[in-house]
Amino acid sequence: DIVMTQSPLSLPVTPGEPASISCRSSQSLLKNNKYNFLDWYLQKPGQPPQLLIHLGSNRASGVPDRFSGSGSGTDFTLKISRVEAEDVGVYFCMQALQTPYTFGQGTKLEIK
Amino acid sequence: QVQLVQSGAEVKKPGSSVKVSCKASGGTFGTYAVNWVRQAPGQGLEWMGGIIPVISTIHYAQRFQGRVTITADRSTTTAYMELSSLTSEDTAVYFCARAPTFAGGLDFWGQGTLVTVSS
Numbered sequence: 001d002i003v004m005t006q007s008p009l010s011l012p013v014t015p016g017e018p019a020s021i022s023c024r025s026s027q028s029l030l031k032n033n034k035y036n037f038l039d040w041y042l043q044k045p046g047q048p049p050q051l052l053i054h055l056g057s058n059r060a061s062g063v064p065d066r067f068s069g070s071g072s073g074t075d076f077t078l079k080i081s082r083v084e085a086e087d088v089g090v091y092f093c094m095q096a097l098q099t100p101y102t103f104g105q106g107t108k109l110e111i112k
Numbered sequence: 113q114v115q116l117v118q119s120g121a122e123v124k125k126p127g128s129s130v131k132v133s134c135k136a137s138g139g140t141f142g143t144y145a146v147n148w149v150r151q152a153p154g155q156g157l158e159w160m161g162g163i164i165p166v167i168s169t170i171h172y173a174q175r176f177q178g179r180v181t182i183t184a185d186r187s188t189t190t191a192y193m194e195l196s197s198l199t200s201e202d203t204a205v206y207f208c209a210r211a212p213t214f215a216g217g218l219d220f221w222g223q224g225t226l227v228t229v230s231s
Binding site: 043 | 156216
């Protein structure tokens with residue numbers, strides 16, 4: 001199975017400030033030299049996860065443009081340009097290159 | 113609008129089985145992959161398997177192979193996940209989630225079903 005490793009695991013952020021989460025995979029998620037099979041999800045307290053980013057850098061429908069995904073191969077980053085109070089929760093990366101899909105441990109974002 | 117509505121919470125004895133349902137509405141059921149993901153209390157996310165009903169393609173995570181059965185009924189637009197030989201380690205919230213294919217992008221999720229395994 002592909003192992004996904006996130007950092008940091010805890011991320012206190014002041015509202016209005018940027019935030020960045022790293023995700024590394026144990027093997028390349030790049031397929032056909034074109035698509036990176038890496039998603040980002042946010043799970044708010046008491047809710048199911050919601051899709052933020054698909055295929056490494058494509059924002060899902062309705063996701064604010066302050067969220068962006070980048071990276072390729074084995075190293076990926078989720079960036080929030082200006083954190084808002086509603087962004088609190090746990091962020092997960094997930095590889096979808098092959099089954100079983102595997103998730104990172106999660107990064108808990110909290111407001112300072 | 114796509115909605116996935118799951119069945120209610122369950123309490124099960126060790127060694128028994130549980131079957132969780134996931135009814136889809138507002139989309140084209142059958143052509144999408146319905147995935148099952150679980151989350152133990154205070155823990156991360158674990159993918160269990162998924163099904164594309166229209167082509168009867170099913171994938172299971174190896175660690176659940178032999179214990180999990182994923183099915184779908186296109187006539188009722190409902191997917192099911194049955195897990196057998198339950199132990200306390202199967203206590204978790206079980207989610208269904210839709211994706212266009214088996215390529216990630218789980219864009220709509222059910223509300224989750226808490227399964228508690230206790231003697």
